[in-house]
Amino acid sequence: MTDGSGGGLALMGGEPVLPSLAPVTWPRTTAEDRAAVAAVLDSNLFVSDRTGGRTAVEELERSWAEFLGVRRCVGVSNGTTALELALIAHGIGPGDEVVVPALTFVATAMAVTHVGATPVYADIDPVTFTVTAAGVAAVITERTKAVIPVHLHGLSADIAAITETALRHGCVVIEDAAQAQGAVYRGTPCGASGNTATFSLQMTKNLPTCGEGGLVVTDDDRIADSIVQLRQFGEDIRPDRPRRYVSHRLGFNAKLNNVQAAYTSSQLTRFAEYHAARRDNVAAFLTRLRDLDGLVCPSEPDGYEHAWHILRFVVDLERLLPGVPTDRARTLLMRALRAEGLPATRYQVMVLPEQPALRSLCRQERGSWPVAQDVVDRSFTIQQRHLPPDAGPLLQSFADVVEKVWAHAAALSRSAEGVTA
Ligand SMILES: Cc1ncc(COP(=O)(O)O)c(C=O)c1O
Incomplete structure (x- = not known):
């Protein structure tokens, strides 16, 4: 040339190289995905306000936890809500500061503001585009209660170093892995480092649903149980008794639905x-x-x-x-x-x-x-x-x-x- x-x-x-701007071709929906969605439509079990182990949401929660090798996974309505509920479950709220990257999708910081806390921004590494332990340390104050590293674009942040720094300052780490399904950090899948981590299933993501969805993963049963309660108006839903309609705390309606979970489970097989x-x-x-x-x-x-x-x-x-x-x-x-x-x-x-x-x-x-x-x-x-x-x-x-x-x-x-x- x-x-x-x-x-x-x-x-x-x-003459252009391609005849037109390359079209959008994601997600790919197969006959298996359609059949999985149709099975939910036929079952009439649409929402995840019931437990019992057999809903499509519970199946997805089990298989994503197994894929990562973590104890618990909780399905929620989207990746932003996943961050919000994770922050609340970890006790973050008004008056607290939370470190987030200066470069990420806006939801990372918005989730912090939605729980009444204040985002504080750390600069990023010019090569990985993620925050570093030093960048996080530079903006931590006595009011900082949490750090949200983002595994931006699908590359893990240096999570061991960041976690070590955060813990030294008494901060919890919540990993925003919205973009990082499938990423691996030193042999450990992103989201399985021991911190609470959140994923988005929004249709553009590597593991998509047919719309919006989110997942929170954790090894801590208290955090997982708290998020299950928060996503359902603060109620305790149990398989062995009818719903009581008693709210134990101020919760949300933030559930993932079974149609979307079934679609994602089907995608997970590929x-x-x-x-x-x-x-x-x-x-x-x-x-x-x-x-x-x-x-x-x-x-x-x-x-x-x-x-x-x-x-x-x-x-x-x-x-x-x-x-x-x-x-x-x-x-x-x-x-x-x-x-x-x-x-x-x-x-x-x-x-x-x-x-x-x-x-x-x-x-x-x-x-x-x-x-x-x-x-x-x-x-x-x-x-x-x-x-x-x-x-x-x-x-x-x-x-x-x-x-x-x-x-x-x-x-x-x-x-x-x-x-x-
Ligand atoms: C880094 C990051 N965090 C959070 C989110 C929010 O996820 P959702 O769109 O499912 O609410 C996204 C979505 O693109 C994201 O890229």
Whole structure:
């Protein structure tokens, strides 16, 4: 490929690599998934307000606990609620501070505010995009009661070091593993480190449901029992007696339903196979891109197994498009990639404490998260909805796109005049 007039780029009227922007193809629903959902419809057992061991929710709880090797799993309505109920079960509430990453999905911090506590933001590592023990330690105060590391994009945070630091400061750790089903940290599946951990089953996740859902896992029976009570209006539901309608505490209606649990259980039977295929596809994709000048590919530290939920690429925009202001360069690059058919997105357009909904609650100084800010400014992502198990050929086309855009970078630079971010 040559860098000529620039006419080669689809953005400038050239032939795109892919005929159109790659479509969303996740989740994959099979005949088995449909049959599992139909069985629930036929059973008339829709909600998880009863126990007895045989509802689809209980089956999913058992099989996810077994998959991870943890004592207990509790199904809830979504991953945000999972965090909220985990925080309440651990006694976190008004007046407490909770450390969260400066770069994550907004729900991590919102869950903290919903229980009346205050999120405090730790900067992230520039390579793993997760918080580090040192980053957490830097923002812990005497009011900090919990730390929520996020296994962002499907890569575990350094959970042993973070847990050690948190415990030394008297804080509990609740792991936000919403994006990390299948990830492994030093031989231990993400979520099975001994801390309470939460998962999202929202349909874009590696282990999806047909809508919204969440799971909390823990080895602590008291925490699991507390969440079971909290998800059901604070009631105690027992299989050996009729429902009493007595609320022992202020709870929620935060149950997972059996249709969604059955769909996820069916997906779980193919999960290991999908995970392995995704890992092969992504490895082959990244091998193609690793040597491109000014492109930093996502990586997998030794001893970690990435679940590749989201691929984040950090670009040295100054090097790729010299002289073009950062915001304009990023906009131009993403337009060029998308015009060729690669659905590049900005996953998080600002650091979390800058979100309008959270800004007024943050007492830390603006600009306290330079690494997270730099990553937000200079990166683009490819999300799970484009990484299904058979995406190998599609990812090879994405590699063609990136190579083409890089080869035409000078023409792209020249076209920057007049482009607004
Ligand atoms: C890191 C993180 N935490 C929490 C959540 C919230 O999960 P849910 O959408 O199921 O409420 C998400 C969802 O995308 C997430 O990515």
